[in-house]
Amino acid sequence: MARETAPATGQDERQKSKKLGSLRSLWPFMLPYRGLLAMAVMALVLTACVSLVLPLAVRRVVDNFEDGSGQLLNQYFGAALAITALLAVGTALRYALVTRLGERVVADIRKAVFDRVIGLSPVF
Structure with a gap:
């Protein structure tokens, strides 16, 4: 039998969102773009x-x-x-680099999800 759980409150959701551990799973998708990531961080430090x-x-x-x-x-x-x-100039550069990095990472994640779904059995 399925267990019924109480819906999460807004405070519970907020506590979960403060944990950054789940972002570790993005690291493999960001590794191919180390140079772009380094330039984006440098632009962030420069503008700061x-x-x-x-x-x-x-x-x-x-x-x-x-x-x-x-x-x-x-x-x-x-x-x-x-x-x-x-x-x-620094802010524009930072925006361009972060946007480019984000778009590439999202595209890689979409490709990985698509490859995973295609690789599943037709019964699934």
């Missing part, structure tokens, strides 16, 4: 570092408005714009 530097650059611009040196203010403003441009 630039995101931490950007407020410092903006602070320099704001703090030097009262100073009489317009040249120094122009340099700080130019640096803030350059950092913002670097952040934009």
